[in-house]
């Protein structure tokens with residue numbers, strides 16, 4: 001029998017206040033675009049996507065991440081958009097600190113060095129998915145920018161849920 005595996009990714013997960021503000025933007029956007037609003041506890045920015053990893057290999061991810069050193073930074077969520085190819089409405093940053101690109105680069109290298117799978121087909125663009133199955137509109141609602149202090153990143157697992165996708169945070173690492 002094949003070994004059990006989990007569908008995993010590394011991500012930034014907002015605290016309750018930032019998540020609440022992001023959800024408010026999602027609810028406002030839903031009024032215009034329809035679709036399905038992501039639940040507040042599911043909102044995140046993916047840094048690196050691994051996909052299915054055998055459970056016996058999950059500790060390798062922890063070992064790879066524990067070797068990284070990176071400093072804290074702040075994100076300013078100040079823009080949103082619609083992607084026609086996957087019908088997603090997202091919130092993101094017009095610009096972001098070099099530390100975030102460095103963190104993503106380090107994470108992806110550490111995973112590859114450990115022989116773990118990491119998706120590299122898409123250049124990194126930090127965004128929070130707010131709505132799925134949304135319709136294109138002429139303009140998304142404006143919003144006051146959100147200041148998101150980032151002090152950790154996490155390993156999360158995704159699995160199908162009755163109301164869409166469910167994510168579980170498995171472990172995390174501090175930014176210092």
Ligand code: ATP
Nearest residue numbers: 007009045046048049119120121122158159164165
């Ligand atoms: P579903 O695929 O069921 O619609 P989902 O996309 O949220 O839900 P996953 O496919 O498990 O769930 O993805 C988890 C996270 O990784 C999401 O933020 C998703 O956007 C991101 N992701 C998925 N595939 C890739 C990929 N190939 N490259 C980069 N990020 C990805």
Ligand code: MG
Nearest residue numbers: 049086158165
């Ligand atoms: Mg997906």
